[in-house]
Amino acid sequence: MVNIAQQSTLKTIALSGGVFQNKRLYENGICALQNHGFTVITNNKIPTNDGGIALGQAWVAGNI
Numbered sequence: 001m002v003n004i005a006q007q008s009t010l011k012t013i014a015l016s017g018g019v020f021q022n023k024r025l026y027e028n029g030i031c032a033l034q035n036h037g038f039t040v041i042t043n044n045k046i047p048t049n050d051g052g053i054a055l056g057q058a059w060v061a062g063n064i
Helices: 002-006 023-035 050-062
Strands: 012-015 039-042
Touching (some): 023 039
16 A cells, blocks of 8 residues: 555545455555555544445546
């Protein structure tokens, strides 16, 4: 994750999606990115799995 982020000039990384329901991936990912100087943002009101996907789909449908 850090290697991919370092290939960009971006300094803010958003972690989202069902994979981040895994607490170990979520916490280790945040720590690794922050330790390399990235700002990490995550969902705190939108669920990481199907509910978040549905919201994203609704947003896209409303903006086509």
